Amino acid sequence: MFRIAGVGALAATLGSACASEESNAPVSTGTAPEEKFTEPTTKLSGDLKILLWKHFVPSHDDWFDGFAAAWGAKVGVNVIIDHIDQKEIPARIAAEIQANSGHDLIEYIAPLASYEPSVIDMKDVTDEATKRFGPQLELCRKSSLNPFTNKFYAYSPGWVPDPGNYRKSLWEPVGFPNGPSTWDELLSGATEIKKSRNIPLGLGMSQEVDSNMVLRSLMWSFGASEQNAEGKISINSPETVAALDYMKKLYENTMTPEVFGWDAASNNQGLVAGQLSYIVNSISAWRTAQEKNPEIADDVYFTKALQGPKAALAAQHVLYNWIVPKFSTKADAAKEFLLHCTENYAAATYASKLYDLTGYPSRVPDQNTWLSDDPFGAKPADKLKVLVDAEPWSVNIGYPGGASAATGEVFGTFVIPNMFAKVAKGELSAKDAIADAEQQMVRIYDKWRANGLIS
Numbered sequence: 061m062f063r064i065a066g067v068g069a070l071a072a073t074l075g076s077a078c079a080s081e082e083s084n085a086p087v088s089t090g091t092a093p094e095e096k097f098t099e100p101t102t103k104l105s106g107d108l109k110i111l112l113w114k115h116f117v118p119s120h121d122d123w124f125d126g127f128a129a130a131w132g133a134k135v136g137v138n139v140i141i142d143h144i145d146q147k148e149i150p151a152r153i154a155a156e157i158q159a160n161s162g163h164d165l166i167e168y169i170a171p172l173a174s175y176e177p178s179v180i181d182m183k184d185v186t187d188e189a190t191k192r193f194g195p196q197l198e199l200c201r202k203s204s205l206n207p208f209t210n211k212f213y214a215y216s217p218g219w220v221p222d223p224g225n226y227r228k229s230l231w232e233p234v235g236f237p238n239g240p241s242t243w244d245e246l247l248s249g250a251t252e253i254k255k256s257r258n259i260p261l262g263l264g265m266s267q268e269v270d271s272n273m274v275l276r277s278l279m280w281s282f283g284a285s286e287q288n289a290e291g292k293i294s295i296n297s298p299e300t301v302a303a304l305d306y307m308k309k310l311y312e313n314t315m316t317p318e319v320f321g322w323d324a325a326s327n328n329q330g331l332v333a334g335q336l337s338y339i340v341n342s343i344s345a346w347r348t349a350q351e352k353n354p355e356i357a358d359d360v361y362f363t364k365a366l367q368g369p370k371a372a373l374a375a376q377h378v379l380y381n382w383i384v385p386k387f388s389t390k391a392d393a394a395k396e397f398l399l400h401c402t403e404n405y406a407a408a409t410y411a412s413k414l415y416d417l418t419g420y421p422s423r424v425p426d427q428n429t430w431l432s433d434d435p436f437g438a439k440p441a442d443k444l445k446v447l448v449d450a451e452p453w454s455v456n457i458g459y460p461g462g463a464s465a466a467t468g469e470v471f472g473t474f475v476i477p478n479m480f481a482k483v484a485k486g487e488l489s490a491k492d493a494i495a496d497a498e499q500q501m502v503r504i505y506d507k508w509r510a511n512g513l514i515s
Contacts, residue, residue, distance in 0.1 A: 086350055086437025090430070093406035095127070100135055100396040107138045108393045112167035113146040115412065116328075116344035123411030131400050137393050146269070147324065150472060157385060164388040165397065169220075169378040170269065170471065171203045171456070171463035176213040176513055179383040183212045185395040189402050193420040200419035203379045203456045203463045208291075208515045213383065217402045218409075218419045220378035221450035222273055224363035225331055225345060226338045227356075230259060239338070242367040243281060243306065246338065250314035253337045261314040262336035264322040264477070265307070265484055271322070271477040272457075273375040274340040279303045279476075280459060281368025286470060286501065291461040291515055293505060296498050299370070304483045304490040311484040320481050332356060342377040343444065347413055350437060358439045362446045365453040376454050379463075380419075410435075414444060465508040466501075475500050 110128065115121045125141055132139035142163070144152065149168050156162030157178045172179075182204070190196055200216035226239035230253050240246040250261040264271035279285060284299035311319070318326070328345035330336040334356050339345065349357035365374035384394045401408065405423040408416050413436045418424040431444045438444060458467035470476070479497040482488040488496065508514045 088435050089437075090410070090435030092410050093404075093426070095404050095407050097131070097134060098400070098403060100392075102392055102396075104135045104137050104393045104396060106390065106393075107140055108132065108165065108390050108397065109140045109142070109163045110165045110167075110397075111142045111144070111149070111152065111163040113149060113169060114143045115415075116342065117347055117412045117415045120408070120412040120415065123407065127401075127404070127407065128397070131397060135393075135396070137397075139397075153383075153385075157387075160387045162385065162387070164390040165382060165384055165394040167380060167382050169380065171379060171458075171468055172214050172381045172383050173206060173463050173513075174465040174468040174472070174508075175383060176206060176209070176211060176465060177511070179213055179385055180388075180391055181211050181213075182215040182382075182384070182395075185215050185398055186212050188395075189215075189217070189399060189420060192399070193402060194422040195420075197419045197421070197451060199376060199451060199454060199456055200379065202458075203376075204381060205462070206464060206513065207462055208464075209513060214381035215383075215398055216380055216419055217382070217398065218380045218405060218416050219376045219454075220342045220415055220417060221447055221454050222277070222340055222342060222374045222377035223446060223450065224338060224366065225341050225343075225360055226363060227259075227331075227334075227336075227359050228361050229359050230257060230337045239361060239363040240366060241363065243278070246366060247306070247310050247313065250310070250337055254314045257337075259335065259337045260316050261310070262319070262327045262330050262339040263307075263310070263315070264319050264327060265311070265481040266320055266322045266477060267474040268322060268324045268326075268477075270324055270327055270341060270377075271480075272471055272474065273377060275307070275476050275480050276457070276459075277340065277365060277374045278307060278368070280373040280455065281366060281371050282306065283368075283370030285460060286476065287458060287461045287467065289460040291458075291464060291466075293498060293501050295501060296494050300494055301490045302369070304480060304493060307480050308484045308486075308490075320485070331360065340374070342415060343413075343447075344415055347415070347436075361443060364446055364450075372453055373455050373459070374453055375457060378416075379456065380416075414447075417447075417450070465511070465513045466505045469504045469508070470501055473500070473504075475504075 128139045204214040204216040234249045234252040236249045282299050282303040284303050286295050288294040327339040331345045332349045346360045365372045384391050405418045428448045431447050433441050457463050479493045482493045
C-alpha cells in the first residue's frame with residue numbers, strides 16, 4: 061500500500077516515482093491544462109481519507125496526489141490517500157463496511173451497485189455536476205444509478221474505452237493491415253499468425269476483470285446478453301450458444317492454456333513482450349511499451365469493437381465509481397472534492413496520458429484533439445484517433461439493462477468467464493455451461509430481489 065499525507069511526503073514520493081517509473085517515457089509535446097478552483101459551498105476541515113487503485117499509468121497517480129494535497133491546503137482539509145491494487149479494493153470495501161470504519165471516499169474501476177445499502181446517495185453531487193458541467197454520458201449514468209430504487213449508489217465522472225490492440229507487423233502479412241474488424245476476421249487472421257509465427261492471440265478466460273469485459277463484448281456482438289433491457293436473466297439463448305462455440309474454436313486455433321490462469325496484467329505483459337498478436341485492453345499496455353519496448357509500441361495499433369453477427373459492441377475497460385460509505389462523517393468534503401476533480405477532468409485525462417476519458421464532455425474540450433494528435437509520442441501521432449468515437453460502441457456492464465447489485469455480483473464472482481472456460485476446455489457443452497451459469501444467476505438475482513434492490 062502507498063500512502064501520502066501532507067506536502068513533504070508528496071515531494072519525496074514524486075521524486076522517486078518519476079525517477080524509477082517514468083524515466084524512459086516519451087516527453088510530452090503539449091501543455092498540461094490549467095487547473096481551476098471553485099470555493100466550496102460550506103466550510104471544510106479535518107481529514108479526508110481516500111482509497112483508490114494504483115493507476116495503470118503511473119503518471120496519473122503522481123499528478124493526483126499533488127492535486128489532492130493542493131486542494132486540501134486551499135480548503136483546510138488534510139487529504140490522506142491510499143493506493144492499492146485494483147483487485148484488492150472490493151474486499152477492502154467489504155471489510156470497512158463490516159467494521160463501520162475506514163475511508164471516507166473510495167474509487168473503483170467498475171460499478172459498485174452491490175454496496176448500495178451501505179453507501180450514501182450521490183444524487184446531489186451528480187445533479188450539481190450536471191448543473192455546472194452539462195450532461196453526463198449515459199454510459200456513466202447507467203453505471204452509477206439504480207433505476208429501481210432511484211438511488212445513485214456511486215458518482216461516475218469518467219471512463220476508459222476497451223479497444224482491440226494488434227501488432228501491425230503480424231496482421232499485415234495475413235491480409236489485415238488495419239487489423240481485424242470482425243470476429244470472423246479475428247479468427248481467420250489469428251489462426252494464420254499462430255500457424256506461421258507461433259504467436260498466439262490473447263483473450264482471457266480467467267477470474268479477472270479483462271476476461272469479464274471481453275467475453276461480454278463477444279456475447280453482445282453475437283446478440284447474447286446476461287440480462288435484457290428490463291433486468292431479467294436472458295443468458296439461456298441460441299445466441300449465447302453461438303458465442304460459446306465461437307470462443308471454443310478461437311481458443312483451439314489461436315491461443316494457449318495460459319489464458320485460463322491470467323490476471324489483469326497478463327495480456328498487457330504479453331503484448332509488451334511481443335508474445336501476443338492481439339488483445340482487448342485499454343491503451344495502458346501500449347503506453348507501457350513506449351517506455352519498456354518502443355519497437356513493439358510503434359507496432360501496436362488499435363481497432364474499434366469487432367463486428368459480430370448482430371452488433372459491434374465493447375464493454376468499457378474501466379468505469380469509475382466513487383462511493384462514500386454511510387459511516388463517513390466527511391461526506392461534504394468528499395463531494396466537494398469530487399466536484400473539484402470533475403471541474404479539472406482535463407488535467408486528469410492529460411496526466412493519465414489519455415487513458416482516462418471524461419464522463420462530462422464539456423470539461424475536456426481538447427480530448428478529441430489530443431486523441432487525434434497524441435502529445436505523448438505516438439507514432440504515428442494519430443494512432444489513438446480510433447477512440448474519438450469510442451463512446452457509441454461502448455456499453456455498460458449489464459447491457460442492455462443497467463448495472464445493478466445482481467450484475468455486480470455476477471461480474472465479481474466471474475460467472476461469465478467460468479462459463480466460457482468450461483466450454484473451451486471441453487469440460488461442459490455450451491448448453492450445459494449455460495444452464496450452470498443460469499442457475500448461479502437465478503440465485504444471485506433472487507437474493508438481490510429479496511433485498512429490494514432489483515425489480
